[in-house]
Amino acid sequence: MDETQELEERFAQLREDLARNRLQEFREQFLELHIYEQGQFYRSLDEAQRNLVYAYLSPKELADMFDVLEEDKDEIKEFLAEMRPSYAAEMLAEMYTDNAVDLLNTLPKPQVAQYLTLMETEAATEIKDLLHYEDDTAGSIMTTEYVSIVANQTVRSAMYVLKSEAAVAETIYYIYVIDQEERLVGVISLRDLIINDDDQMIQEIMSERVMSVHVGDDQEDVAQTFRDYDFLALPVTDYDDHLLGIVTVDDIIDVIDDEAASDYSGLAGVNVEEISENPIKSANRRLPWLITLLFLGMATATLISHYEQLVSKASILAVFISLITGTAGNAGTQSLAVAVRRLAMSDNKEAGIWKTIVGEVITGLFTGLITGVTIFLIVAIWKGNPILGFVIGMAMMCAITVANLAGSLIPMLMDKLGFDPAVASGPFITTLSDLTSVLIYFNIASIFMSYFLN
Amino acid sequence: MDETQELEERFAQLREDLARNRLQEFREQFLELHIYEQGQFYRSLDEAQRNLVYAYLSPKELADMFDVLEEDKDEIKEFLAEMRPSYAAEMLAEMYTDNAVDLLNTLPKPQVAQYLTLMETEAATEIKDLLHYEDDTAGSIMTTEYVSIVANQTVRSAMYVLKSEAAVAETIYYIYVIDQEERLVGVISLRDLIINDDDQMIQEIMSERVMSVHVGDDQEDVAQTFRDYDFLALPVTDYDDHLLGIVTVDDIIDVIDDEAASDYSGLAGVNVEEISENPIKSANRRLPWLITLLFLGMATATLISHYEQLVSKASILAVFISLITGTAGNAGTQSLAVAVRRLAMSDNKEAGIWKTIVGEVITGLFTGLITGVTIFLIVAIWKGNPILGFVIGMAMMCAITVANLAGSLIPMLMDKLGFDPAVASGPFITTLSDLTSVLIYFNIASIFMSYFLN
Numbered sequence: 001m002d003e004t005q006e007l008e009e010r011f012a013q014l015r016e017d018l019a020r021n022r023l024q025e026f027r028e029q030f031l032e033l034h035i036y037e038q039g040q041f042y043r044s045l046d047e048a049q050r051n052l053v054y055a056y057l058s059p060k061e062l063a064d065m066f067d068v069l070e071e072d073k074d075e076i077k078e079f080l081a082e083m084r085p086s087y088a089a090e091m092l093a094e095m096y097t098d099n100a101v102d103l104l105n106t107l108p109k110p111q112v113a114q115y116l117t118l119m120e121t122e123a124a125t126e127i128k129d130l131l132h133y134e135d136d137t138a139g140s141i142m143t144t145e146y147v148s149i150v151a152n153q154t155v156r157s158a159m160y161v162l163k164s165e166a167a168v169a170e171t172i173y174y175i176y177v178i179d180q181e182e183r184l185v186g187v188i189s190l191r192d193l194i195i196n197d198d199d200q201m202i203q204e205i206m207s208e209r210v211m212s213v214h215v216g217d218d219q220e221d222v223a224q225t226f227r228d229y230d231f232l233a234l235p236v237t238d239y240d241d242h243l244l245g246i247v248t249v250d251d252i253i254d255v256i257d258d259e260a261a262s263d264y265s266g267l268a269g270v271n272v273e274e275i276s277e278n279p280i281k282s283a284n285r286r287l288p289w290l291i292t293l294l295f296l297g298m299a300t301a302t303l304i305s306h307y308e309q310l311v312s313k314a315s316i317l318a319v320f321i322s323l324i325t326g327t328a329g330n331a332g333t334q335s336l337a338v339a340v341r342r343l344a345m346s347d348n349k350e351a352g353i354w355k356t357i358v359g360e361v362i363t364g365l366f367t368g369l370i371t372g373v374t375i376f377l378i379v380a381i382w383k384g385n386p387i388l389g390f391v392i393g394m395a396m397m398c399a400i401t402v403a404n405l406a407g408s409l410i411p412m413l414m415d416k417l418g419f420d421p422a423v424a425s426g427p428f429i430t431t432l433s434d435l436t437s438v439l440i441y442f443n444i445a446s447i448f449m450s451y452f453l454n
Numbered sequence: 455m456d457e458t459q460e461l462e463e464r465f466a467q468l469r470e471d472l473a474r475n476r477l478q479e480f481r482e483q484f485l486e487l488h489i490y491e492q493g494q495f496y497r498s499l500d501e502a503q504r505n506l507v508y509a510y511l512s513p514k515e516l517a518d519m520f521d522v523l524e525e526d527k528d529e530i531k532e533f534l535a536e537m538r539p540s541y542a543a544e545m546l547a548e549m550y551t552d553n554a555v556d557l558l559n560t561l562p563k564p565q566v567a568q569y570l571t572l573m574e575t576e577a578a579t580e581i582k583d584l585l586h587y588e589d590d591t592a593g594s595i596m597t598t599e600y601v602s603i604v605a606n607q608t609v610r611s612a613m614y615v616l617k618s619e620a621a622v623a624e625t626i627y628y629i630y631v632i633d634q635e636e637r638l639v640g641v642i643s644l645r646d647l648i649i650n651d652d653d654q655m656i657q658e659i660m661s662e663r664v665m666s667v668h669v670g671d672d673q674e675d676v677a678q679t680f681r682d683y684d685f686l687a688l689p690v691t692d693y694d695d696h697l698l699g700i701v702t703v704d705d706i707i708d709v710i711d712d713e714a715a716s717d718y719s720g721l722a723g724v725n726v727e728e729i730s731e732n733p734i735k736s737a738n739r740r741l742p743w744l745i746t747l748l749f750l751g752m753a754t755a756t757l758i759s760h761y762e763q764l765v766s767k768a769s770i771l772a773v774f775i776s777l778i779t780g781t782a783g784n785a786g787t788q789s790l791a792v793a794v795r796r797l798a799m800s801d802n803k804e805a806g807i808w809k810t811i812v813g814e815v816i817t818g819l820f821t822g823l824i825t826g827v828t829i830f831l832i833v834a835i836w837k838g839n840p841i842l843g844f845v846i847g848m849a850m851m852c853a854i855t856v857a858n859l860a861g862s863l864i865p866m867l868m869d870k871l872g873f874d875p876a877v878a879s880g881p882f883i884t885t886l887s888d889l890t891s892v893l894i895y896f897n898i899a900s901i902f903m904s905y906f907l908n
Binding site: 032033034036068159162163166167172173190191194195209211226227228229230232249250252253256257259260261263264265267268269270272277279280282283286287289290291293294297298300301304305308309311312315316317318319320321322323325326327329330331333334336337338341355358359360362363366367370371374375378400426427430431434438 | 490522616617621626627645648649683686707710714715722724726733734737740741743745747751752755758759762763765769772774777779780783785792795809813816821824825832854880884
């Protein structure tokens, strides 16, 4: 709480400095803040105040702040629009390339072209190269600000290169060793540079088994490598082992967060990342799913409609519809979550598919058996009708088993067909399971009807 | 594929070396592997082979590998059990303290005490200190292997300290500056040390606004700070600003993964982290939830049972039960996911609670209206009965609105009461929503019954 208060006071002071045109005081105070806090302050300003900021700070100083200001793309577009184009272009050039590319990817093409024309050639070329990579690949999250050296030099001369590049590189904690054709041949950590003697040759101390990812690799696979190996950065190469860039751990945390949000969204049938303050907008985003599922649900209603005669004779059957569909839906959701998770985690997907599906069906049979026996006992005692209890229990067991089958089979199929299995949402599985459960329930009930209707 | 194959060949070679007692070759080949790959190899061995590994490798060498071997606690327990206790104790002492503590926390107390007695006093004391911290706090994930210096020295002498500690510190990329009472007064990155002149004084170049977390802080909040500030490590202090340890980004990735898995599990009503290969064990873990929800579902059945007379007169009502409960359940799940996500993300929870709930209700009214009108039209045309259509549409709208209320209110209440809101699972919300939907449906149907039964 104290820290927040202290920060608020600093912000108030900074606003005061802006209002009174105290350039020197503003710069001193502002640049003392951590870049994340600079961003918080900047976002709290109105347009007039921000225009002063653009006058008080250099494009480089603003770029440092923009490097961590990646939350709200719409907001950032607005910020760029209020800067002079040449100022904005210079700022983009000063940002880490991967972050600049992230920003540019949200802008209309003519605006991107304008900025690229205005900035110096080297930066423009680096950015253009990165703009080509497909979304969600290693290429789309890598940066080109890495430190590379050649192998036949001493630790001393490597440290010299490092010092000269330390101010602009995104990380200096791994130094990549390349050959004359810019192929990646080794890596050495700054820690190892520091521990070793100044006259030691790099080729003697570098690690030749350098772990790298391919530029077209899925960002999720890259994240998994970071998890496994606890790296802070990983080099990105092309098919011929040329070093193209590096991916750093801060970007990987964003990838992990995005993936988690997307899995969570899939399970709920709603995009939880686009949290709008406007309830009508939220409604509009949720309706497509709801209406689609409504039509799937209509299939269930049509099915029950076929059994209306049965229900009019045995209205007791209506009592248990929602219990059976609900419980099967719950079981199906559990299966779905486990299957999606297993697909995400498993390195060797092929082997596990059938094992998972068969396992889920066995789990379904077992949970179905226990749940079925429970509901048999309840109904037999409550309604004094063991045959009705048997019908409900039997239907429950079959419905749960089928729900588990659907919950595991569908995401596996989607994965096989190249779709994200997480899109097979919980609501979809429960709605589908309603249909199969009702079908099972009324078929079993038809067979035994003459027995439980005493 | 090539890399996997190459690794498999290396592993085969290593197993061959073990079989033929080629100590020197084994050590050379093994130590060339990345520690993660060492772990993969080690886990592929049988007990006899592992016993050779313990003879061939020093406790320190094995400790490096165990530092990244944190997947399966049961397996690791077994590994420890097969080592000589003094060897295991020395290995634990050589591990980073936070990882050793993680392992020890899974062992029975007498075994922990035995290891602590066998290891050298300094390591034992550090481990004992960390064993006290509560789960899920900054203290429980911090390590004590950091580099600290005092302010009144030059860059040259700081680099000297760094070199001597580089081999054992978990990170050397931030150096923490402390005063005589070991209070944290500043921080300097290795990058800044390298850029600056050797004769520069630390106090002139260190950052005095050092960001730190409190030892009792929730690990989720610590993860949020890492996300915001893109740090690689953060110092952990006590109430009096004494430096106790550091948290590193690799541990934060584990925290983020755990939180994501726990949110996902909550939504599905199943623990997706405990993925068992045994279907019966899976069933046993899922049954408690299913049976609990079965009893909640029984309330819905009992409620419908009260309306059995109504259903026997108007069996058409049974046709739409699952459509209404299903659609409301889907809407409720969407609300739940958004509410849980908003709770997890929001810094200023208090202000947002009512806003979220009111927003969700408005969203519910609007989606309910559209869905209700859709189903009204379908039923009016399909069954040629606009009044029945009105009943179904009206019930749908109210049921969806109530489901949205429940889906947002319940996680907010749980959070307020100090529970994890993610525990309010999707299956719980849908089962609860079944009850309210049926109640709404049959009440509306009772009122209009005389009109739609022509």
